[in-house]
Amino acid sequence: MNLKESLPEYNSQTETKRILHWIDGSPQHFADLMDIFFEGNTRKNQYAAGIMIHCIDRWHFLITPYIERLILNLQNEGLHDAIKRNTVRVLQDVDIPENLHGIIAEICFNYLKNPAEAVAIKAFSMTIIDNLTQFYPELKEELHFILEEQFPFQSAGFRSRAGKILKK
Incomplete structure (x- = not known):
């Protein structure tokens, strides 16, 4: 699946379930999601942030390689609240x-x-x-x-x- 092309710009439970099923704990598939998350400040990034939370709730180990990048990303100006909120939500439960x-x-x-x-x-x-x-x-x-x-x-x-x- 080309996640970048198939990720909608809107929040959809059906699409979220489909993407979670595709990720299924795979570090490679999760990396595709995180590439979208870090790619800018668009609706797709915000949607990716929400899916990231669902992934971490199921497969906590997936976030470990991204902790530093998540923190450094918070230093960027003008981040949407969805990016900030989901990032600090994840960081409250990990070893920094x-x-x-x-x-x-x-x-x-x-x-x-x-x-x-x-x-x-x-x-x-x-x-x-x-x-x-x-x-x-x-x-x-x-x-x-x-x-x-x-x-x-x-x-x-x-x-x-x-x-x-x-x-x-």
């Missing part, structure tokens, strides 16, 4: 290499501080930072300050995730 801790911490803190950032991106970012506090306990103070500062003004989803982190 130590040499990338500083980069991802900075990215996630910037997302948290940005009032225009989507709630889901902020929620996944706070989890990534919370995960990093295992290695860098000094990050807890800054994370807690930001969460407490924003807590009264954010959505229920933000407050729920922030409340769990603040209770730790």
